[in-house]
Amino acid sequence: LQVSELAHQSFSKKPRRLPEVRLILLGERETGKSSAGNTILGKVDFFQTGVVTEECVRQQAAVATRQVTVVDTPGWEGGIAGTTLDRVKREIVASVALCPPGPHALLLTLRVDTLVRAGHVREHLELLGEGVWRHTILLFTHGDQLREGVDIKQHIQSGGRDLQWLLDMCKGGRYHVLTRDKNNSVIEGLFEKIDDIAIIMRPPINSLQRNFLIICSWNIVSLLFLNMYKQHLC
Numbered sequence: 041l042q043v044s045e046l047a048h049q050s051f052s053k054k055p056r057r058l059p060e061v062r063l064i065l066l067g068e069r070e071t072g073k074s075s076a077g078n079t080i081l082g083k084v085d086f087f088q089t090g091v092v093t094e095e096c097v098r099q100q101a102a103v104a105t106r107q108v109t110v111v112d113t114p115g116w117e118g119g120i121a122g123t124t125l126d127r128v129k130r131e132i133v134a135s136v137a138l139c140p141p142g143p144h145a146l147l148l149t150l151r152v153d154t155l156v157r158a159g160h161v162r163e164h165l166e167l168l169g170e171g172v173w174r175h176t177i178l179l180f181t182h183g184d185q186l187r188e189g190v191d192i193k194q195h196i197q198s199g200g201r202d203l204q205w206l207l208d209m210c211k212g213g214r215y216h217v218l219t220r221d222k223n224n225s226v227i228e229g230l231f232e233k234i235d236d237i238a239i240i241m242r243p244p245i246n247s248l249q250r251n252f253l254i255i256c257s258w259n260i261v262s263l264l265f266l267n268m269y270k271q272h273l274c
C-alpha cells in the first residue's frame with residue numbers, strides 16, 4: 041500500500057471492526073441472560089442456565105475473528121412488588137470491573153413475551169451511571185415465543201410507551217433479537233451494532249491523528265526556533 045493510501049484509510053470514517061469485544065448482560069431475573077451469554081460465545085455450558093445467577097461470572101471465547109468477553113450478572117427482581125436485594129445491586133455495579141478497561145456495550149435483556157416497565161429498568165441500569173444509555177443495546181430474548189405472524193417490528197410497535205421510551209434512550213433505537221438456533225449471522229449482526237457504538241464513543245481524534253498533530257506542532261516549533269536563531273546571528 042502507498043503511504044497516501046494508508047493515510048487515507050486511517051483518517052477515513054470507514055466502520056472499524058473491533059478485534060476485542062467486552063459485553064455485560066443485564067436484565068430482570070429469568071429473562072435469559074445466561075442463555076444469551078452462551079449463544080453469543082457459541083458455547084452450551086459456559087454460563088449455568090435455568091438456575092439463579094447469584095454472582096457476576098466472566099467468560100471469554102474467540103468468536104469468528106474476535107476475542108469476546110461476556111460478563112453475566114444476577115438479575116433484578118421483576119413484578120410490581122419485587123424489591124432487589126442490595127447484594128444484587130452491588131454485583132451489578134461490580135460487573136464493570138470484570139471487563140477492564142470497561143465494556144463496549146451493555147446488553148439489556150427483555151423477553152418478548154413479558155411487559156416492560158421502563159422505570160424499573162431505569163432504576164437498575166442507572167446504577168452504572170446516567171451515561172449507560174449510550175452503550176446500551178436492547179436484547180430481545182425468547183424470540184421463538186413471538187406470537188405467530190408477529191415479527192419484532194410489530195412487537196415493538198405494540199409494546200407501549202415504556203418500550204418506546206427504552207428504545208429512544210438507546211440512541212438510534214438500538215436493539216437486537218436473539219433466538220435459540222445457532223445462527224452465526226445473528227451474532228455477527230449484534231457485533232456490528234457494537235462496532236457502531238465503539239465508533240460513536242471513539243474520542244474525537246484517534247491515536248494516528250494525534251501523532252500526526254504532535255509531529256506537525258513539533259515541526260512548527262522547530263522552524264520558529266530556527267528563525268529566531270538565524271535572526272540572532274544576523
Ligand SMILES: Nc1nc2c(ncn2[C@@H]2O[C@H](COP(=O)(O)OP(=O)(O)OP(=O)(O)O)[C@@H](O)[C@H]2O)c(=O)[nH]1
Binds near residue numbers: 088094116182
Ligand atoms: N423458549 C426459550 N427459552 C429460553 C430462551 N432463553 C432462555 N430460556 C429459558 O429460560 C430460563 C431462564 O434462562 P436463563 O438464561 O437461566 O435466565 P437468566 O436471566 O440468566 O436467569 P437468572 O440468572 O435467574 O436471572 C431457562 O430455563 C432457559 O432455558 C429462549 O430464547 N427461548
Ligand SMILES: [Mg+2]
Binds near residue numbers: 073074075091093
Ligand atoms: Mg442467569
